[in-house]
Amino acid sequence: MKISLNWLADYVELPASADALAKMLTMAGLEVEGVERLGEGLDGVLVGQILASDKHPNAEKLSLTKVDAGPALGELQIVCGAKNYQVGDKVPVATVGTKLPNGTKIEKAALRGIDSFGMLCSSRELGISEEASGLLILDPALETGTPIAEALGLKDVVFEVNVTPNRGDCLSHLGIAREVAALSGKPLKMPDTVIAEGPNSADSLVKVRIDDLERCPRYAARVLEGAKIGPSPAWMQNRLRAVGIRALSNAVDVTNFVLMECGQPLHAFDLDKVGGHQIVVRRAQPNEKMKTLDAKERSLSPDDLCICDERAPSALAGVMGGATSEVSNATSRILLEGAAFAPAGIRRTASRHALHSESSHRFERGVDPAMVTFAQDRAAKLLADLCGGTVAKGRVDVHGELPKPRKFFLKWAKVGELLGTPVPQETTSKILTGLGFRLEPKADGADVTAPSWRLDVDGPADCIEEVARSRGFDAIPASMPRGATEILPESAAQAVETRLRIALAAGGLDEVLNYSFVAAKDLEALTPDQKPIALKNPLAADQAVMATTRLAGLLGNLRHSLNRQVEDVRLYEIGHTYRPAKDPNGEQPADETRVLAGLMAGSRVGLQWAAKREPLDFFDLKGALQNALEAAGVRDASFEPAKGPSLLHPRSACEIKVSGGASLGFLGELHPSVAGKLDLPRGVLVFELRFDAIVAAAKLVPVYKGVPKFPAVLRDLAMVLDDAASAASVEAAIREAGGGLVEDAVLFDVFRGTNIPGGKKSLAYAIRYRAADRTLTDDEINQAHGRIVGALEQKLSATLRA
Numbered sequence: 127m128k129i130s131l132n133w134l135a136d137y138v139e140l141p142a143s144a145d146a147l148a149k150m151l152t153m154a155g156l157e158v159e160g161v162e163r164l165g166e167g168l169d170g171v172l173v174g175q176i177l178a179s180d181k182h183p184n185a186e187k188l189s190l191t192k193v194d195a196g197p198a199l200g201e202l203q204i205v206c207g208a209k210n211y212q213v214g215d216k217v218p219v220a221t222v223g224t225k226l227p228n229g230t231k232i233e234k235a236a237l238r239g240i241d242s243f244g245m246l247c248s249s250r251e252l253g254i255s256e257e258a259s260g261l262l263i264l265d266p267a268l269e270t271g272t273p274i275a276e277a278l279g280l281k282d283v284v285f286e287v288n289v290t291p292n293r294g295d296c297l298s299h300l301g302i303a304r305e306v307a308a309l310s311g312k313p314l315k316m317p318d319t320v321i322a323e324g325p326n327s328a329d330s331l332v333k334v335r336i337d338d339l340e341r342c343p344r345y346a347a348r349v350l351e352g353a354k355i356g357p358s359p360a361w362m363q364n365r366l367r368a369v370g371i372r373a374l375s376n377a378v379d380v381t382n383f384v385l386m387e388c389g390q391p392l393h394a395f396d397l398d399k400v401g402g403h404q405i406v407v408r409r410a411q412p413n414e415k416m417k418t419l420d421a422k423e424r425s426l427s428p429d430d431l432c433i434c435d436e437r438a439p440s441a442l443a444g445v446m447g448g449a450t451s452e453v454s455n456a457t458s459r460i461l462l463e464g465a466a467f468a469p470a471g472i473r474r475t476a477s478r479h480a481l482h483s484e485s486s487h488r489f490e491r492g493v494d495p496a497m498v499t500f501a502q503d504r505a506a507k508l509l510a511d512l513c514g515g516t517v518a519k520g521r522v523d524v525h526g527e528l529p530k531p532r533k534f535f536l537k538w539a540k541v542g543e544l545l546g547t548p549v550p551q552e553t554t555s556k557i558l559t560g561l562g563f564r565l566e567p568k569a570d571g572a573d574v575t576a577p578s579w580r581l582d583v584d585g586p587a588d589c590i591e592e593v594a595r596s597r598g599f600d601a602i603p604a605s606m607p608r609g610a611t612e613i614l615p616e617s618a619a620q621a622v623e624t625r626l627r628i629a630l631a632a633g634g635l636d637e638v639l640n641y642s643f644v645a646a647k648d649l650e651a652l653t654p655d656q657k658p659i660a661l662k663n664p665l666a667a668d669q670a671v672m673a674t675t676r677l678a679g680l681l682g683n684l685r686h687s688l689n690r691q692v693e694d695v696r697l698y699e700i701g702h703t704y705r706p707a708k709d710p711n712g713e714q715p716a717d718e719t720r721v722l723a724g725l726m727a728g729s730r731v732g733l734q735w736a737a738k739r740e741p742l743d744f745f746d747l748k749g750a751l752q753n754a755l756e757a758a759g760v761r762d763a764s765f766e767p768a769k770g771p772s773l774l775h776p777r778s779a780c781e782i783k784v785s786g787g788a789s790l791g792f793l794g795e796l797h798p799s800v801a802g803k804l805d806l807p808r809g810v811l812v813f814e815l816r817f818d819a820i821v822a823a824a825k826l827v828p829v830y831k832g833v834p835k836f837p838a839v840l841r842d843l844a845m846v847l848d849d850a851a852s853a854a855s856v857e858a859a860i861r862e863a864g865g866g867l868v869e870d871a872v873l874f875d876v877f878r879g880t881n882i883p884g885g886k887k888s889l890a891y892a893i894r895y896r897a898a899d900r901t902l903t904d905d906e907i908n909q910a911h912g913r914i915v916g917a918l919e920q921k922l923s924a925t926l927r928a
Contacts, residue, residue, distance in 0.1 A: 127297050128369040129285040133387075137303035139312045144283045150309055151287065155595050156296060160286035164368060165275035168252060170224030170232070172196055173264060173272045175216045176246075179206075184238035193246070195219050196271015205242035210260030217261045218247040218274045227253035254280065254367055265360065279364040292582040294491030298389030301579070308560035309596060317387060319503040324516030326351065332397065332461055334522045337408040341431045341471045342443065344525035345407050346498055348506050349397060350460040352515035353377065355453060359512065371484075376512040377453045377460055380505050382484075390464065390493055390501030391485035393433075393441060394509075395451040397459040402436030405461075410439065417449040418442060418481070430475050431467065444472040444489040445481050460509060464502035466495045494579035495529055531578070536586045537571040544590045547602050557596045558589060622758045622821050623700065626722060629757035633750035635696045635724055640679030642702060643669035648678040651803040652773045659704055659716055672704035672716065676723035677773070677812055681796075681804055684727055688806070694732060698724030700817065720817040721791070726750070727810045744778045747793055747811040751782075759824035760784060764854060768792060773800050773812075782815065784823040791815030838869060838896040839907050843914065844927040846888050849878075851922050856889055863917035867902065867910045870894040888927050 131144060141147045148158040174193040182188035182205060189209075193202050199221060211217060221244045224232045228251060235242050245251075250258035252274065268277050275281045287302065295301045300317070307314040331349045336342050357363075358379040366373050371382050381392040397403060410426035416439040417423045424442070426432065432439035433448075440451040444467040453460065467489050476486040499521070506517045542548045555565055555572070562577035576583040583589065594602065616624075627637065645668040649658050658671035673679065676699050687695050700722050707714045726747050729739045748765060755763050768774075768781035774794035782790040793813035801808055847856070853873050860871045875890035882888055893914070895907050918924040 127287045127289045129287055129299060129302050130365060130368040131283045131285070132279070132281075133299050133365050133368065134303055134306070137300060137315050137317070138307045139310070140306065141310065144285075147306070148285060151285070151302070151305065153598050153600075154305060154309055155290070156293070156302070156305060157288040158285045159288045162284040162286070164282040164284060165280040167225060167227040168275045168280065169273065170221045171226075171247065171252065171274040172199070172219050172221060173216055173268045173270050173274060173277050174202070174219030174246070175270050176211055176213050177201065179211070179213055182238060182240060184240065188237065190240060191246070193217075193219055193244070194270050195221065195244070196269075198271060202243045203241060204244045204246055205237040205240055206246045206261075208246065208248070208261045211246075211263065215261075216264040216266055216268055216270070218252060218264065220245045220247050220251075226251055252280075254278070255372070279361060282364075282368050284368055291491055294488060294493065294581065295389065295579040297488050297491070298385075298387060300388050304562065304579075308557070308562075311560070317504050319500060319507055321503060321507050321510065321517050323519045324351065326516075326518045328518040328520050329522050331403060331459075331518055332400070332522055333402075333404045334524045335404070335406050336524050336526075337406065338431065339526040341409075341468045342407045342465060343468070344466040344495055344498055344523070344528065345405070346464045346502055346521050346523040346525075347405060348462045348464075348502055348521045349518040350462065350506065350509050350513065350515050351458070351518060353458055353460050353509065353513040354515070355455050355457050355513065362512070375453065375455075377457065377509060380508045380512060381462075383508065384501050384505040385484060385488075388497060388501040388504060389488060390497045391444065391488055392501060392505050393447050393463040393485075394453050395440060395447075395461040395463065396453050396457040397461040398457070399451040400435045400440060400461060401438070404436045405440075405463075406434045406436065407443065407465075408432060408434060414439065416440075416442070418446045419449055419452060420446065421449065424479055427475075427478060429471070430478070431471055433463065442475060442479070442481070443467055445476050445479070445486045446483055458515075460513070460515075462502060462505055462509065464498040464505075466493060466498055492581045494581070496578040499523065529578070532576040532584060534574055534585050534589075535568070535571055536574045536589050539570065540586060541590050541593055544587065545594050545602055546605075549593060549597070553597070554593050557593050561592055561596070563589065563592075618824065618826060619817075619821050621826055622824050623817075625758040626700075626754055626820075629754035630698050630724070630750070633696075633753060635698045635726075635750065638680065638683055638697050638699050640676070640683070640699060640701065641665075641669060642673050642704065644671060644673045644678040644682070645669070646671045648682065648804060649674055651800050652678055652681075654772070656705060659706055673701075674703055674705055675814060676701050676703060676721055677725070677814060680723060680725050680812075681806060681810070684725060684810065685805055688727075694728030696724075696726045696728075698722065721814050722817055722820065723812070723814040725810060725812045727807075741809055742811060744780075744793075744795060744811065747813060748780070751793060751813055755782075755790075755820070758820060759826045760790075760820060761825065762823075763790065765793075766854070767852070768794075773797055778811075784819075788819060788823065789816075790819045790823065834896060834898070836897060836899075836901045838894050839902055841893050841895065841907065841911055842890060843893055843911070844875070844888055844890040845915075845918050845922075845924040846882060846886050846927050847918075847922050847924045849885050849887050851887075851889075851924075853889060856891070856918065856922065856924075859917050859921050860891065860893060860914050863914040864893075864895070864910050865913065867895050867897060867906070868893060868914075869896040890927075 152158050172195055174195045176191055177194055178192040180190050182190050189206050191204050191206050193204050195202050220232045222232055222234050232245050246261050248258050249255040249262045289296045328349050332347050334345055334347055336345055355375050355377055358376040362379055363373040369386055373379050377394050381394050385391050409428055410430040410432050414426045431443040433441040433443050441447040469490050469492050472486050472489040476482055510517050538551045541554050564575040566573040653674045656674045658674050660671050664670040680697055684695050702718045702720050704716045707717050726742050730742050731737045762785045764783050765780050768779045775797050778794040780794050781792050791814050796810040796812050798808050857871050861868050872892045874892050877888040
C-alpha cells in the first residue's frame, strides 16, 4: 500500500521527519518497506514560457525556440523536436547541469550546428508518467522560473507500507491516519462530506434489488445529474500519481481518490446506459458473458456475483466494471455505487478471472460496512465540485441485517497478566479510546465495543494486543525464561505408550500416523450404527467426516499397499476417535477417545525357500497383542468370544477383558462383507483397544518372586471336550482344582480327527506342579492330578483321552 505523506497530512499532524514516522508505523506493526522521495532529480527543472519558435535551419524535424526561464536565467535558446506546443505555452525547462530522473544529464550542446542551452521536457522525462508523445503543457497561471516540483506538487515522500491481511482497515490514507493519531496523540481530521442536494430524489431515478444478501449484504446508490466529464484538477492527478494510479477523467479519478482515501471501493456507472435504470445484484447465469473495462469478454461462472441492469451484467461485483455502462465524455448522469461484498466470493471471482484490482484487494480482506455511506457521500461531494451538476436527494440503500457492534468485557488485570508486565488502567483506556474503541468502565474492567472498521478484533485478547502494539514491544521488559528445577517423572500413560510401541515393533508392526478426517463411506461400512461428525470445510471429499474408528485410516493404508503389490502388511496407530458429544449444553463439540488400533494381513513368513508361505490367522494377532499388553504391564488380560462389533467375522470376534470385568477392546478377522465394501481381500485381522483402559489396568512396578528352591514335576494331560469349550476355561479349571500346586499349564496340542468323535476336540496340556515350601511327593501329585481330571469331567463334560 502506497501512502503519500502530503496526502496523509490532510488528516493528521505528522512528525517532523519522515524517518520518525516510518519507525513509528513499523514498531506498531505496519512495516514501512520502502521510502520514495518524489521530486528528486528535478531541482534544475523550471517553469518556462515559449516566446518564439522557428524552424531549425539545418534539420527539418527540429525547431529553434526562445524560452523565458524566469528572472534568474532570462531567455534561453533551446533546440526542440516536439510539435505539440504553441508560442506562449508554459512548459518544463531542464537547465544546463540538471540530471533528470531517467539519468539524462543536461549539457550545453550543438545540435546540427546550433547551440542549445537546455531541454524542454515531456512527462516521461520528468518521471511522472509514461506519456512521451510531446511536451508537458503546464497551467498558464504558473510563474516562470518556479521549480517544477513545486509547481506540480511533486515534492512528496511516499511510503510502501506492508499491510497484513487482517488489517484491511489500513489500506487507505484515512486508516493510516487513524493509527498515526492514536500513536502520536494528535487529533484526527475527517474529510468533508457535506453535500448540497437537488430537488430530485435518488429513488425516483434508480431502483436497486439484491437477490443474494449473503454475498452482498448492502448496496447503496447515489445519482449526480448534469455532470460534465473532463480532466480532473492537477492536485488530484498529483495525489493519484503519487500512489501509482493513472488519472483518467474527473468522474473515474474521484472514485479512485476516495478508494485510496477511505479504503471503500466505489464505481461510477453512466446511468443512461443502465437498462431500465435498475440495478440487480445477482449471481451470473450459466453461459452468461460480459465485457469488462479491460476490453476482454469474460465467460461467467454461476458463482460470480454480478451488478446487472434489467438485461445483462454491468460489472463483476467488487472486481471490475463493465464496458457497457462505462462513464465517457458524453455522460451527463452518474450512478455512484457503494457496496459491501462477502470476502470469500470476491476472492474466488478474482482468482477465477485472474483479475486482481485495488477493489478486489480490499474486499477480499473485508471492508467496513459503515464506511459505505460515508465514502459515497465523500465521492458525491467531490463529483459535484469537479464535474458540476447536482446530487440527487438521498440515496437508495438496500441491505439485510447489518452487523451488530462487537462487545466484550476486558478485565484490567488481564492486560498485565497476558503481557507479562503491569499496564496502568489509564494507559489501557487511553490507547483503546484513541484507536476508536468505546469503553464503559466497570469495577474491575470495562465493557468494550470494537469500532466497525476493526473487523480483526473479536475479544479481550485482541484488545490487549492493541495495547502492546501501541505502547511498543520495547516496553515489555526482558527477562530470562523460567525453567523447571527438576525433571518430572514419566507419567503412567507415557510409560505404557513407550512399552507398547517397543513391543509392537518387536512383533513386526509398523506405526503410522493418519488424518483424523476420513471418507464417510468407509465409516458407514465399519461403524454403520454410529453417526460421524461432518466437517464444515473438508480438505477433500474423502476426508469429509471425523473418524469414529482409527481402523478406517489403517484399512486405507492397507488398500494403498495392496494396490502397489505389497501384500504383507502389519500396522498400528495410536490416535483419537470422535463421536457426537452427549453434552446437553453443547459446550463440548465431540467425545474424544484415545485408542490403540492395528491390523495384520498377508503371510506369516515372507517368501523364502526354507518355509512354506502360510496366511496369518487370529492367533498370530492374538499373540502379538498379548505380548504387547504384558510388556505394558497388563498381565491378567483374557480373550473371550464376543458377539460384536459387526465389522468382525463371528468366528473370530474376540473381546479383551481384565480382572474385574473391564473391557479393553476387541480383535478379530474383518467380516468378509465389510472387506468387500472396502475393496479388501478376506483374512484381514484387526484390533482396537481403549488406551485409557490399558493404562488403568497396567501394573508398571514388577512384583519380585524368589527363585524356586524345590524341584517341579511335569505331567501331561489330554482331554476330549466339546468343540465349543474354550482353552481359557480348561486352564482355569486346571488351576482351580490343582489346589495351589499348579505352577503352570501350557496347551501344547489341539487335535481333531481319527478316534475323536464329531463335534469334539482333544486338548493336551503340560502341567507343572511345584510347592514353595517342600518337595512334592508322588502321592500329592497324583491326588492333585486326579482332582483336575475329575473337575474337567464334572464342569466341562470332558473325558480322559487314552
